[in-house]
Amino acid sequence: MKKWLTSVCAAFAGIALAAGVLCTASCERYILPRLDSDTDTIWAPLSGGVFDVVFTSNVKWMIDVGSIADWITIAPRGGESDYEEMTYLLKVDVAANSAGEARKCNITYTSLTLARTLVVEQEGPEGFLDPRTEEQ
Numbered sequence: 001m002k003k004w005l006t007s008v009c010a011a012f013a014g015i016a017l018a019a020g021v022l023c024t025a026s027c028e029r030y031i032l033p034r035l036d037s038d039t040d041t042i043w044a045p046l047s048g049g050v051f052d053v054v055f056t057s058n059v060k061w062m063i064d065v066g067s068i069a070d071w072i073t074i075a076p077r078g079g080e081s082d083y084e085e086m087t088y089l090l091k092v093d094v095a096a097n098s099a100g101e102a103r104k105c106n107i108t109y110t111s112l113t114l115a116r117t118l119v120v121e122q123e124g125p126e127g128f129l130d131p132r133t134e135e136q
Helices: 002-029
Strands: 035-037 041-044 049-057 061-063 072-075 086-094 103-110 115-122
Touching: 035 115, 041 049, 041 086, 072 103, 086 115
Parallel strands: 041 115
Antiparallel strands: 035 049, 049 086, 061 103, 072 086, 103 115
């Protein structure tokens, strides 16, 4: 009986150890994906300009080129990370506005599981108030 009890206990201990190892291995490999920027909106004056956006990610990401208006240039348009957090400096170049009206572009950037939007708004010749400076 003692031999049988020792065998059963050893079997349960082996199963518990295996389950613990599997749980630890799978838990260590899962990292919450991150895809963030320091701003979600750029307010550009009529004259345009170059704007810096600090971008942080721990996954492979890319900007949807089809979402970029022809009056905007962005670099870089993507990045890779093997689950290690990396910081990128995006340069967003907005051309001067000669379109005759205010304009707006929603730029999409994605990873396999996440999607975010950077909004670029530019004033037009007829006037456009930046809501951050508009008097109440």
